[in-house]
Amino acid sequence: MEVISTVIPTITLIRTLLGILMGTVARFVTIRIDSRQVPSYPIGYFINLVTGFFAASLGSVAIPALLSNDFAAVTFLMLAVQHFRDIRKQIQESLENIDPVGFAPRGSAYIDGISKTFEARNYICLLTSLGTVLVLYLIMSESIWINAAAALIAGSALIWCMIHFTKGKCIGDICTLHYGNIDVRDSELYVDGIWVTCMLGLKKRQQLFMEQGVALVATPKSENQRLTLENDGQRAAILHDAARSFGTKELWFTKRSFPDGRIVIAFVPIINDKEKIITAVRNTPILESVRKRSPGR
Amino acid sequence: MEIILYITDCPNRVITGHPLALNMPNDAERQTLLEMLAETLEASVIQIKNGDHIIVRRNG
Numbered sequence: 001m002e003v004i005s006t007v008i009p010t011i012t013l014i015r016t017l018l019g020i021l022m023g024t025v026a027r028f029v030t031i032r033i034d035s036r037q038v039p040s041y042p043i044g045y046f047i048n049l050v051t052g053f054f055a056a057s058l059g060s061v062a063i064p065a066l067l068s069n070d071f072a073a074v075t076f077l078m079l080a081v082q083h084f085r086d087i088r089k090q091i092q093e094s095l096e097n098i099d100p101v102g103f104a105p106r107g108s109a110y111i112d113g114i115s116k117t118f119e120a121r122n123y124i125c126l127l128t129s130l131g132t133v134l135v136l137y138l139i140m141s142e143s144i145w146i147n148a149a150a151a152l153i154a155g156s157a158l159i160w161c162m163i164h165f166t167k168g169k170c171i172g173d174i175c176t177l178h179y180g181n182i183d184v185r186d187s188e189l190y191v192d193g194i195w196v197t198c199m200l201g202l203k204k205r206q207q208l209f210m211e212q213g214v215a216l217v218a219t220p221k222s223e224n225q226r227l228t229l230e231n232d233g234q235r236a237a238i239l240h241d242a243a244r245s246f247g248t249k250e251l252w253f254t255k256r257s258f259p260d261g262r263i264v265i266a267f268v269p270i271i272n273d274k275e276k277i278i279t280a281v282r283n284t285p286i287l288e289s290v291r292k293r294s295p296g297r
Numbered sequence: 298m299e300i301i302l303y304i305t306d307c308p309n310r311v312i313t314g315h316p317l318a319l320n321m322p323n324d325a326e327r328q329t330l331l332e333m334l335a336e337t338l339e340a341s342v343i344q345i346k347n348g349d350h351i352i353v354r355r356n357g
Contacts, residue, residue, distance in 0.1 A: 186344060187342070187343060187344035198343050198344070198345070199341035199342065199343055199353070200342075201331065201341070201342030201343050201344035201350050201351075202328070202331055202332055202335055202342045203328065204332060205335075205341075205342070250339065250341075251341075
């Protein structure tokens with residue numbers, strides 16, 4: 001009677017584990033805990049590491065499963081894709097629910113961008129582990145150390161390539177930023193001569209804005225970049241990033257100047273650190289949904 | 298953006314309907330009311346060129 005061995009060979013197990021490790025490392029290096037607080041720390045951070053681990057696990061078992069004629073592995077990959085889409089929807093819903101309770105709303109364009117990024121990072125995990133295990137199977141070495149070194153090199157190269165490919169630009173890349181001159185005329189607010197709002201009808205608020213308000217003026221580097229900078233979603237994202245990091249005392253406005261394409265971001269911060277505010281605004285990501293490529297492309 | 302209240306010093310501009318329009322010629326009294334409502338409702342106050350005030354609130 002033939003006995004079917006169900007024990008996984010040690011080298012297969014090692015290759016799979018190395019793939020899982022590199023995939024999880026991919027998620028670890030792509031999680032950024034900064035002033036944007038997405039994901040939040042520590043719960044959101046932990047959730048993302050765990051989902052990254054599972055994505056990596058699915059990616060790394062695909063090659064050994066296919067080699068053992070188990071074509072169900074492809075189905076598992078399709079399930080993973082569906083699961084990542086669910087993660088995107090979940091993050092989108094969660095951010096939309098908390099959007100009204102922040103200092104300034106993120107806006108649907110920014111939320112869409114964040115949720116897509118989360119989905120993409122799970123694909124990075126999956127593809128890193130899949131690619132790493134594939135390289136280990138191509139090398140076909142029985143040595144643990146050669147496998148470990150190959151996994152490190154292949155995994156790092158894959159992570160670097162995919163991060164480089166999915167990396168977007170920042171606001172600081174497409175415009176110059178400076179603090180504008182605040183001028184309150186009755187209930188109207190002007191920044192560098194640009195009319196911003198007439199909502200300063202209370203003397204108390206006029207005084208508050210005069211004393212503590214900050215107004216950043218962004219000037220696009222070219223006409224083409226005006227399309228990105230003047231987009232409502234992009235302006236909401238800039239204001240949100242500044243307000244999220246430094247707080248606002250009720251008053252926050254954005255306005256665009258039609259003749260020259262400058263935009264104004266004006267608010268009264270709770271923490272008034274001008275250097276850090278300008279850095280936060282400069283580091284606001286350019287939203288993929290509003291990004292404009294060269295005409296004709 | 299929602300208009301909550303219109304305050305004027307001219308009774309001719311007070312027309313019934315939505316939003317509520319009030320005639321308040323006393324400036325000090327009006328400022329007190331505006332401040333109180335703006336703080337309570339987390340709303341903004343617009344002063345238009347004829348001196349009238351509008352209380353507005355951002356939706357969402």
